[in-house]
Amino acid sequence: MGAPVGSTTSASPPSSVLSAGDLDALIGGLAEDGYRVLGPTVVDAVIDWGPVRSSDDLPRGWVDDQRAGRYRAEPSDAVHPDAAFAFASPASAPKRWFLPPTEPLFRATRRPGGSIAFLPAPDPDPAVALVGVRGCDLAALAVLDRALAADPAFRRRRDAAFVVAVECGHPADSCFCPSAGTGPGIPDEAAAAAGADLVLTELVDEAGPRYLARPVSAAGAERVVGLGDRRPATPADIDGAATVVASARDAITRTLPFASAPALVRDAPEAAAWDQTVEACLLCGNCTMACPTCFCTSVHDRTDVAGTTAERWREWDSCFSLAFSELHGGSVRESPVSRYRQWLTHKLGMWPEQFGSSGCVGCGRCITWCPAGIDLTRHVAALAMEVGA
């Protein structure tokens, strides 16, 4: 992510319109400059992050259906066959590129004689360029920037990354970004604050897709300058992008009352709604793995068979596991309800005080990926009903 543009003036650089070929050139240019370019791809019948060499690798003509406990991705006649962003969101959140699911923290060796020495670290992975980050996921990265500010590896990866955000025109049933204020549109200021470099909106007509491009960093502005088909955006292009966002917003009916939610989840820990919601919970932790802001990790030491090397690894962890709160003599949170409550009170209730924003960005992944279809928006509504807020 680069320095925000316009440090001396508040005016944003002019928007332009890119062709599908320009998008290819943008992706190719990033790869040429050493970035590991990642974008939405079709993987095992799921739209998820993967390596992208050109727009051929993007899920052109595919849509997704995300609702409580259900995810399907498939090609659709309802969208243009060349539309690359006609879906809601990749199955996994972009956090995995900055906080990997597993990573080594150090390696040590025991020398003959018993002395212990630490081994050098491998070379860091190349910087990532993400193409197609939605507003919800972009906001989640900004949330993680605050929660993981003290994590040097996270910071290095974030600072090195190039981020192309894409406004959402195809929300899913699970989505509620308007309530969270994170999408479907992505204003310049929000994009810049979250470290994005470029914001695209896919404009599709019979001729195929074009992209309204708004640079929000100096690096982003530089990237679009040399693109061959680029032309200045007209008011009609800008109106077209606004229509894409507005119709997406209109299509989202799910809501979560973010203003009252913190007090609701905090102040009624013994409400019956918790027990009722958790009756269906399998404690699988899918919600925490899928959540774009859940950042909890645990560490594990591993040795080779002979014990000559010992490694410490960090792995994603979930507050839904019994071991998560383990102390000598047992776990602090033994009951299923206490673990669901822990997750949601932190995410919605305590996060604002601790990190300056809600921990929920309205992406809806926890709803989609819950095998039991547990829906936090319904739970919060049930709490409100019960305690009369």
Added chain:
Amino acid sequence: MSGYDALWTPVLHRITRWRRDLDDTVTFGLAPVEGAEALAPPRPGQFHMLWVYGIGEVPISVSGIDRDGTPVVHTVRAVGRVTEALCRLQPGDTVGVRGPFGSAWPEARPGEDLLVVAGGLGLAPLRPVVHAAIEAPERFGSLTVVIGARSPSALLFEEEIRSWSHEGVDVRVTVDYADAGWRGSIGVVTRLLRDAVRDPARTVALVCGPEVMMRASARELTSIGLPGASILLSLERNMECAVGLCGHCQLGAKFVCVDGPVLSWERIEPLLGIREV
């Protein structure tokens, strides 16, 4: 050579002094191995992450501080995989250390009475406070140490506690289960508190022990008249990183590893009243 982040890499120490306190509890001093950079000296109440090669890492409170900070003393009870490994180590063995981490016990102010309330192994992180107080009696009013143990044979630092009495400290000990030779109090530690407080407005209570004991003690001290800000507890939660990144010790809007472990009753009462938080 690119290194791993220093944040995660322990500094190697060697066990210098070593003593078995109880069947399952040992106390040892740690000094940096030759060439290793000394860590910052800890303040009473802080903790280190102690790492055993190939086994793992656990948070352990500092139970003693030499004047120049070296060696640093820890008291460990074998209750899990890593603590069992720590308790098997002998003088000369290597331990990795990160820290010191977390908040410290507040320093006593002149005129303030210091009330130390310890349950079981909870005496360990309070021991440096007692040492500091004995060395500088002019820095506060009076020092009272109230200790609860499961049984006389589970009483930690027994000889040393006796020496504290000889130094003029008001020491009161109670056990849950007595044996034939026990002549002291029997019952929970909270029963000794009312008598141990002279002026609630001028008393600062430092409490460490099992959470149920700390909660009961804090409530009793509140009923005696101590303000919540004058009751300090040392909390325990699962910790994997000690630097506010792993999320395990989150309690309300705090991380116990960074904002704690020493927190005032005033700040944490709303949370400790809820089951399984």
